[in-house]
Amino acid sequence: MAIAIAASTCLGSAAQAQTDFPLTIENCGQSITFEAPPQNAVALGQNSAEIMLMLGLEDRMAATAFWPNTVLPELAEANAKVKLLSVEFPSLESVLSVQPDFVAAMLVTLLGPDSKVAKREDFHRLDIPTYLSPSACSVTEVSTDIYGARSELWTMEQLYKEIEDLSRIFDVAERGETVIADLKAREAALRGRFGDRDDLTFLFWFSSPSPEDDAYLAGGNGPSTYIADLLGGSNAVKAPSEWPTLGWEGIMATDPTVIVAAQVDRKRWSLDEAENKIAFLESDPIVSQMEAVQKGRIVVMPGAATNASIQTLYGAEEVARQLEALDLVE
Amino acid sequence: MARLALLTLVSAAVLAFAIAVATAIGDYTIGLGTVSLAITNGLGLTAAELPPIEESVVWDLRLSRALVAALAGAGLALCGAILQALLRNPLAEPFVLGISAGASTGAVCVIVLGVGAGSLTLSAGAFFGAFAAFGVVALLSNGATSGPNHTILAGVAASQLFNALTSYIVTTSGNAEQARNVMFWLLGSFGGVRWPDFQLLLVTVPLGLALCIYMARALDAFTFGDEDAAALGVPVGRIRLALFAVTAVMTATIVSMVGAIGFVGLVVPHAARFVVGPMHMRLLPACAVIGAIFMVTADIVSRVIVAQQTVPIGVVTALVGVPFFAIILYRARPKA
Numbered sequence: 001m002a003i004a005i006a007a008s009t010c011l012g013s014a015a016q017a018q019t020d021f022p023l024t025i026e027n028c029g030q031s032i033t034f035e036a037p038p039q040n041a042v043a044l045g046q047n048s049a050e051i052m053l054m055l056g057l058e059d060r061m062a063a064t065a066f067w068p069n070t071v072l073p074e075l076a077e078a079n080a081k082v083k084l085l086s087v088e089f090p091s092l093e094s095v096l097s098v099q100p101d102f103v104a105a106m107l108v109t110l111l112g113p114d115s116k117v118a119k120r121e122d123f124h125r126l127d128i129p130t131y132l133s134p135s136a137c138s139v140t141e142v143s144t145d146i147y148g149a150r151s152e153l154w155t156m157e158q159l160y161k162e163i164e165d166l167s168r169i170f171d172v173a174e175r176g177e178t179v180i181a182d183l184k185a186r187e188a189a190l191r192g193r194f195g196d197r198d199d200l201t202f203l204f205w206f207s208s209p210s211p212e213d214d215a216y217l218a219g220g221n222g223p224s225t226y227i228a229d230l231l232g233g234s235n236a237v238k239a240p241s242e243w244p245t246l247g248w249e250g251i252m253a254t255d256p257t258v259i260v261a262a263q264v265d266r267k268r269w270s271l272d273e274a275e276n277k278i279a280f281l282e283s284d285p286i287v288s289q290m291e292a293v294q295k296g297r298i299v300v301m302p303g304a305a306t307n308a309s310i311q312t313l314y315g316a317e318e319v320a321r322q323l324e325a326l327d328l329v330e
Numbered sequence: 331m332a333r334l335a336l337l338t339l340v341s342a343a344v345l346a347f348a349i350a351v352a353t354a355i356g357d358y359t360i361g362l363g364t365v366s367l368a369i370t371n372g373l374g375l376t377a378a379e380l381p382p383i384e385e386s387v388v389w390d391l392r393l394s395r396a397l398v399a400a401l402a403g404a405g406l407a408l409c410g411a412i413l414q415a416l417l418r419n420p421l422a423e424p425f426v427l428g429i430s431a432g433a434s435t436g437a438v439c440v441i442v443l444g445v446g447a448g449s450l451t452l453s454a455g456a457f458f459g460a461f462a463a464f465g466v467v468a469l470l471s472n473g474a475t476s477g478p479n480h481t482i483l484a485g486v487a488a489s490q491l492f493n494a495l496t497s498y499i500v501t502t503s504g505n506a507e508q509a510r511n512v513m514f515w516l517l518g519s520f521g522g523v524r525w526p527d528f529q530l531l532l533v534t535v536p537l538g539l540a541l542c543i544y545m546a547r548a549l550d551a552f553t554f555g556d557e558d559a560a561a562l563g564v565p566v567g568r569i570r571l572a573l574f575a576v577t578a579v580m581t582a583t584i585v586s587m588v589g590a591i592g593f594v595g596l597v598v599p600h601a602a603r604f605v606v607g608p609m610h611m612r613l614l615p616a617c618a619v620i621g622a623i624f625m626v627t628a629d630i631v632s633r634v635i636v637a638q639q640t641v642p643i644g645v646v647t648a649l650v651g652v653p654f655f656a657i658i659l660y661r662a663r664p665k666a
Contacts, residue, residue, distance in 0.1 A: 065638075086639045092521065093391060094638040096383050097358035114452050116521035125390075126382055 019171040027165065028137035030120065032129045037171040038102030042085075042095055044117070045106030046071070047133060047309035051163055052104070053078045054179050054310065055172050062098040065090035066110060069265045069304035072311065092118045096126075104131040104166065106309070112137075131165065134158045135308035150221040150242065153229065154308055156187055183313055190230050190313075190320055200233030202319075203256035203292070206243070206306055207264050208271045211280050214245040223312040224260075227305065230316050231323065233257070248287050258326075259292045260319060264303035274300040297326055334612070337605070341619045345400065348626040352396035355630070357638055358387050369393065390524060396626055398523040401531040402584045403594055403625025404618035405538060409577045410595025411602070411617045412542055415549045415610065416570055417481050420658050423595030424581040427481070428488030430590035432463020433582060434516050435492040437589075438499050456586030463488050464578040517642030518589035520629050527587050538580045539618055545569060546610035553608065591625075591644050593651020598624055600658060 023034045040062040043049035049064040050072055058078040065085040085094050089110070095103065095118060103123050105111035111118055111132055120130045135158045160180050167176020204218035204227075218224030219237040228235045236256035237244060246254075259281065264272035271277055278300075281293050292298065299322040305315020354365050368388035370376040406424065413422040424430050436459020440452045470484035496516070542549070548569045551559035560566050585591075602616040628646045635641050 088639055090638055091357050091633065091640045093387055093633075094357035096387055099383065114522075116519045119522070122390075126386055 019168050019173060021171075023168060025131070025165055025169065028132045028134070032131065034102075034129055034169055038100075038129075038169065040098070040100055041102040041104065041170075042098060042100040043104055044090070044095070044110040045133075046304065047106040047135075047307065047311070048104040048131075049079070049082075050075055050310055051166055052170075053082075055163070055167055055170060055175050057170055057172070058082055060170065062100050063095070065095070066107075068307070069302060069311070072314065089117050092122060100128055102129055102131070102169070104133075105136075106133045106307075107136050108132065131169065133308070134161050134165075153221045154223050154226050156183065156226075156313065158308065159310060159312075160184070183310070186317065187230070187313060190316055193320065194230070194232035194323075196232045198234075199257065200231070201236035201254070201256045202228045202231075202233055202258050202260055203236045203251065203254060204228075204260045204262065204301075204306060205277060206262050206303060207269055209269050211271070211284065214247050215251060217244055217246055217251070218242070218306050219244045222306070223308045224306045227301075227312065227316040227319060231320055248284075252287065252290055255290070256292050258297045258299060258319075258323065259290075260299050260301050262303040262306060263300055272303075299323065299326070334606075337616075341616075341623070345619060345623050345626070348623050348630070349393075349396045349400060352399070352626050352630050353388055353392045356387070356392060356633060358384070360384050360388060364388070394525045394528050395520050395523055395629065397528050398531060398588070399520055399625045399629040400622035401528070401535045402520075402588055402591070403598075403621040403623070403628075405531070405535040405580045405584050405621070406591065406594040407598035407602070407617040407621025407624070408535070408539060408542060408614060409581050411599040411610070411613060412549070412573050412577050413595070414599055415552050416573055418553060418555065419479065419482050420600070421596065421655070422482060422485075423593070424577065424585075425590065425592040425595060426489070427467055427485030428463045428490075428492055429460050429467070429578060429581045430585050430592065431489045431492035431496070432466070433457070433460035433585035434590050435459045435496045435499075436462065437586070438496050453586040457582045459492070460582030460585055461578060463492055464574070464582075466491065468574070516590055517644035518591035518647075519640065519642055520588055520632075521640055523588060530583065531587070534580055534583045535618075538576050539614065541576050542573065542614050543611065545573060546614060549573070549610040550608075589642075589644065591647055593647050593655065594621055594625060596658075597647075597651050597654045600654070 019037070021034060021036050025032050025034070037060075039060050041052065041057070041060055042062050043052050043064045045066045046064075046068060049061075049067075052058075052061055053071075053075040056078070058081045061082045063083040063085045064079075065087075066089060067084075067087045071079045083098065085098075100123075103111070103118075109115055109117070111120055111130060113119060120132070123130050135154065160183070163176050163180050163183075164173075167173050167179075202224075204224040206216040206218055208215040217237050217239075219235060219239040220242040221240075222242040225235040236254040237246065238254075239246075261274040261277040261281070263274040266272060271280065278298055280287070281290075281298060282288055287293065299319050301315045301318050302311060304311040305318070306312075353369065354360075354362060360368075364380055364384055365388050367376060367378040368380055368385045371378055371380065371385060372389040372393070410423040413424070413427060414420060416422075433456040437452050437456040439459070440455035466488045467481065467484045470487055471481040548559070548564045551562045551564045552566075552570075554562075556566050598621045599613070599617050602613055602620050605620075606612040606616045625643075625647075628650070629643055632641045632643045632646045635646070
């Protein structure tokens with residue numbers, strides 16, 4: 001992956017490489033102006049941090065916070081150079097204590113109008129520009145559900161927009177184009193490998209507090225449904241909500257072709273672990289009767305892929321590899 | 331009388347000290363000189379050139395937060411004292427009576443369901459929720475006329491109902507991140523408060539305190555029971571309704587701002603009774619001051635207990651409140 005980016009760096013068009021400052025960006029209904037490229041940025045949320053790291057900005061990052069999963073392996077070395085405030089919600093004071101000149105966030109809970117962590121105005125009052133992920137704020141204007149259901153299927157386009165914006169803000173547009181081109185090529189390659197078919201449905205199981213409890217599944221128009229679509233199939237869960245919960249009777253009724261067990265790295269519940277999910281699926285006398293379980297069609301994917309993020313594509317590639325091993329590809 | 335003056339002086343000094351500590355410490359290390367200059371700058375007494383971030387952290391984040399905590403603590407403690415007197419039950423407080431739960435449901439309706447999103451803020455949702463819960467408790471306890479235990483039971487039922495509604499909304503429409511956000515909110519947080527919140531509380535809480543002190547003698551009468559109070563010439567029904575309304579307005583305002591912070595209303599009135607005795611003319615101001623000190627201190631703990639991160643304030647108050655609750659239960663057990 002790193003090699004692919006290095007090799008294709010020369011493909012970026014030189015004409016757009018330089019950003020003219022002051023730069024004004026339209027972001028989530030606000031116009032944000034940058035006098036100069038940030039030198040001391042804070043990334044609130046894993047996806048914002050990973051995009052910055054992909055853009056090679058570790059030397060210009062003051063700190064990161066809020067990491068539900070572990071960092072992508074190829075970014076681990078760069079990430080180690082950046083201060084970690086907290087893997088959870090950080091305090092506003094701790095963010096300000098690193099003297100940021102730019103704050104980017106991946107969720108409205110980290111930087112939205114009702115956020116208990118920080119609001120955009122908190123930073124704007126101090127002349128610190130902010131950026132909120134388009135994937136996070138695009139849903140607010142079109143839906144009655146501030147965070148949940150999307151009216152349209154999430155796609156990588158929102159992510160490409162985010163990478164493009166951030167690369168212009170940091171004046172590394174060329175690097176941004178390279179990253180986008182690489183991701184687009186991988187997305188197209190996946191789409192090409194899997195033809196559309198009606199008989200392929202996926203069940204994305206994020207986690208459960210316990211086997212008896214309803215399971216947190218991925219539904220609606222979220223990133224998991226996008227992964228199913230990319231691989232030629234569809235989401236077995238038709239609920240409009242992005243994270244519906246369903247009992248096992250309801251899950252069995254959806255009769256998915258493939259069960260995707262998410263590997264969630266936080267240690268909240270034992271069923272966060274993919275191997276514990278699989279053990280339950282295979283040992284429960286009723287659930288184990290599902291055709292997908294009987295035929296061993298259980299694949300593992302990082303939980304981070306179910307969030308709108310660059311990890312989504314990595315998750316899709318991971319599922320694709322295992323689908324081919326299961327001989328499910330036509 | 332001299333003892334009372336001394337108590338007033340000491341408690342004011344302790345409160346001032348707690349607020350000073352709250353403005354001086356935090357994740358962002360700021361020198362004491364800068365802290366005091368930031369405050370005098372803010373008050374318009376000085377015009378020192380300070381780093382804008384540091385000035386903002388002290389003035390906008392820490393001081394506004396400490397003052398909101400003080401008023402919220404005072405208000406909740408006051409509500410606890412009123413409800414305990416009205417219901418003649420040592421366990422009464424807004425949290426137990428389900429008013430906080432109702433506020434949470436109202437807020438969650440706005441966060442999750444987007445009810446009136448845009449036109450209705452989260453705080454307004456919580457405010458309506460608190461009043462709905464108050465209505466349910468009043469309805470279940472047959473107006474405000476039935477016995478004290480009846481109302482507590484009605485409160486327990488209302489708590490269950492509204493907590494169930496909250497859980498239902500969260501689990502059916504929530505996503506993982508949203509559930510976290512809701513949980514954080516349910517446990518209370520001073521993270522989002524700024525100066526406008528302080529201004530609103532500065533009107534609500536002192537006004538509530540004044541109204542309650544005005545009715546202090548009636549409250550004393552209530553502790554002997556409704557019939558005795560009526561015999562003393564207290565218009566029982568009217569006063570009770572008025573005090574319930576004052577309590578509901580104060581609780582709804584506070585909870586809609588900082589979330590459901592439990593047990594302050596339970597713990598503080600009992601502590602205050604130890605210090606100044608049961609007469610409400612003294613008890614109510616004492617509750618306000620002790621509540622303020624308790625909440626400012628609890629907020630300091632919630633900010634420093636985990637570095638770089640804020641623990642929900644409700645966790646801190648409950649860790650103190652629950653053992654206290656147990657002690658009261660134990661003391662209140664029927665003597666064999």
